[in-house]
Amino acid sequence: MSVGLSINDLLTPVAVIDEAIMETNIRVAQEYFDRIGRNFRPHIKTHKIPALAALQVAAGARGINCQKVSEAELFAEAGFTDILITFNMLASARLERLKALNAKVDLQVVADNAVVVDGLAACFLSGEPLKVLVECDTGGGRNGVQSPAAALELATLIAGRPGLRFHGLLTYPKPSSEAAVEAFFAETIELLKGAGLDCPVVSHGGSPSLFDSDLVPSATEHRAGTYIFNDRAMVRAGMCDLDDCAMHVLATVVSRPTDTRAVLDAGSKALTSDLLGFADYGLMLDYPDASIVSLSEEHAVVDLTGSERRPEIGERVRIIPNHTCVVSNLFDRLVFHRGGVVTRSEAVAARGRVI
Amino acid sequence: MSVGLSINDLLTPVAVIDEAIMETNIRVAQEYFDRIGRNFRPHIKTHKIPALAALQVAAGARGINCQKVSEAELFAEAGFTDILITFNMLASARLERLKALNAKVDLQVVADNAVVVDGLAACFLSGEPLKVLVECDTGGGRNGVQSPAAALELATLIAGRPGLRFHGLLTYPKPSSEAAVEAFFAETIELLKGAGLDCPVVSHGGSPSLFDSDLVPSATEHRAGTYIFNDRAMVRAGMCDLDDCAMHVLATVVSRPTDTRAVLDAGSKALTSDLLGFADYGLMLDYPDASIVSLSEEHAVVDLTGSERRPEIGERVRIIPNHTCVVSNLFDRLVFHRGGVVTRSEAVAARGRVI
Structure with a gap:
């Protein structure tokens, strides 16, 4: 659609x-x-x-x-x-x-x-x-x-x-x-x-x-x-570069409660709590010095202390997840694109197949 | 069914x-x-x-x-x-x-x-x-x-x-x-x-x-x-007892590679990686001194070092999850029972509704 x-x-x-x-x-x-x-x-x-x-x-x-x-x-x-x-x-x-x-x-x-x-x-x-x-x-x-x-x-x-x-x-x-x-x-x-x-x-x-x-x-x-x-863990393993990560989770800044805090509309039900040894819950490509320090189910709390540039409310950000395999499993569909133009979406057909 | x-x-x-x-x-x-x-x-x-x-x-x-x-x-x-x-x-x-x-x-x-x-x-x-x-x-x-x-x-x-x-x-x-x-x-x-x-x-x-x-x-x-x-975090918060936890994740011991290690068939795609401050990934009711020390997507690795009794391959165990809200979100359906007899199952209808 x-x-x-x-x-x-x-x-x-x-x-x-x-x-x-x-x-x-x-x-x-x-x-x-x-x-x-x-x-x-x-x-x-x-x-x-x-x-x-x-x-x-x-x-x-x-x-x-x-x-x-x-x-x-x-x-x-x-x-x-x-x-x-x-x-x-x-x-x-x-x-x-x-x-x-x-x-x-x-x-x-x-x-x-x-x-x-x-x-x-x-x-x-x-x-x-x-x-x-x-x-x-x-x-x-x-x-x-x-x-x-x-x-x-x-x-x-x-x-x-x-x-x-x-x-x-x-x-x-x-x-x-x-x-x-x-x-x-x-x-x-x-x-x-x-x-x-x-x-x-x-x-x-x-x-x-x-x-x-x-x-x-x-x-x-x-x-x-x-x-x-690919994902953030694969980059750390030296198996690929950031540019080789095909999956981005797109999220929106929905709140800026303080000067150093942003809140995104992607929580543990989008990014999962998988740390895989990282200190935070995904890499914000556009704000690499910011840190997703905590997740609740639908919110991500971002600490902007280390980031000179800081996003505004309504701004969209791209996240490379720590672990791509568990992220797919949370979405009904994945959306595919070429150069930012949507080509198709596919149902994550085997999601929930835990037996 | x-x-x-x-x-x-x-x-x-x-x-x-x-x-x-x-x-x-x-x-x-x-x-x-x-x-x-x-x-x-x-x-x-x-x-x-x-x-x-x-x-x-x-x-x-x-x-x-x-x-x-x-x-x-x-x-x-x-x-x-x-x-x-x-x-x-x-x-x-x-x-x-x-x-x-x-x-x-x-x-x-x-x-x-x-x-x-x-x-x-x-x-x-x-x-x-x-x-x-x-x-x-x-x-x-x-x-x-x-x-x-x-x-x-x-x-x-x-x-x-x-x-x-x-x-x-x-x-x-x-x-x-x-x-x-x-x-x-x-x-x-x-x-x-x-x-x-x-x-x-x-x-x-x-x-x-x-x-x-x-x-x-x-x-x-x-x-x-x-x-x-209710869940393990609610018990810790003093809001309920273990007996008040209505959700159990049932899993099976599928491997006992060593004397102190058991592997269950429930990983991060069933229990989630939510720690909520706990040191491990859920409470094994039947083996409270055992610890679910790591999860991969479909396996849980259990350290039995502290547990005198140790489960056998094929044995079923009951797990109280750290955080029940994210567990429901991973299953197609929840199964309901009275006294261990299945009464119904219900589709987790709003699962994947992240927008």
Whole structure:
């Protein structure tokens, strides 16, 4: 409905995406993985929009990565046929949905423990066998088996189950180093070889390690989400510049209660409270020396003490969010533009798909 | 679809609401305001569900409080006729929507500066006059005029505009004290009297000051949202006990990578990153000595070091969120139950209404 409008005429708060920057981000990442000869599997959690995943696949990405079975169902419905779900799945009602999905698309899932493997095995006694990757904790401190020996043990368990296929290894590494990831993978691959187990996929991940993926030569693929839009955390990680951030949250100064305080109409229900280690809640591009010091649900309080220039009431500001993936998830639609002219809007179709 | 099921059979993560606790919360707050002879105007931001606002109004609440015009439109459509929007509103496209709303329901809005008043005045030159409250910063440090003298000045400006009616004062006080609020209100009321300006509404607010509202005798009404469900922050504020928290987020332990680490299937896209001053991301009712130390989008990492009992993979846990209002906003639907048996689910209808 707003196609052809200037983004400056949109009511705020609104999350806008620069199509040209997004296209460049997609192209540059894909070219990097093509160059190092590695599959690239974008994570849809950042946008949750099938039309954007289609751009990623058209650029050369091999398949997509989802985090939840309900997301995968939506993307399968939209025509995607190669889906990896990077989440330990439990509960028979969920596994039945997984099974229906496995009958329809080329599906891979992960496991990092025997309880999950047992659940999958019980559900997949009949029908198309399910490909299972062993998730490895290479220093990230979240999910994952703790050692190459434990990875071998779980791979052996999977391989022994009639309805399951051991299909490889996977990690979400940050904040650990590429060297730690490579050491874990290389040692595990040796152990698997020794046990006679094929390991077709070795999946490395994360936007903050995107262009360092070549430092993990054992990997066969890389997964990443944030890179499509980029954000303040990606700039800090040295993976892009501010100009490479495709998402801006546009907000309006609605109050200037004091000389050093401005209030914006974008709070935690637009920017989220994700700090990701930053001291404030996003970068105000037009006032880089101002600081978004606190959020309530619909207000952002900005401290202008450090900023010589100070915005007036009614002025519109552009914010680069700390973490783009959680911002998309708060909006009904993302609005796209070229040079400030609205080209389209897309429903954040998989928003709320937490199951 | 899940009516009659046990909440223990719902796939996780899911936000469940105990109807009996919610009803008690509604009743107890209303009884308090009836007792002290004050209007009570619930804020719908906490649930964003018309059916729940209907329960609040049926219990005796006078009107509802919305934060955004798009929320107010939804609730007006659902039949609510007395609506206060507590947000400075700018931009002609938004003000036109406000004007349409004002023709339909008994509407009040706020302003804390002349730019907002000028915008409202320009839009409301014709049609039903708009009631405007002056928002006062009584120590909360967000929006609001900074002194009783400034409140009088803005009230005078509003009163002088043909399409606007000065209708009273409003504050969102926390973290300031009731004494500071009362002092600001009392002094302003005297100034308004001296200037011959009627001040029918004096609106105090906040769930963390709910049962201290009698300490602000100048107030004629109180606004609050969180109290309907309560949360960990309300328990800390001494406004309720853990047993009064109607919302639990149910999650499942999906991994136990180490002896002291558990991982749950509820991350920042279910619990949000709101800390509200807490050191961790929610209270695990069944493991009060465990700590949700970090969230990624779909995972919660739990440190079990301090907990003698430790959950097994597949075990379901109940989490009282730090801040219930932002949790509702992440789910498509809230699921209601009595004694653990599902009674209904309701769409979070005004979710995403950020404009």
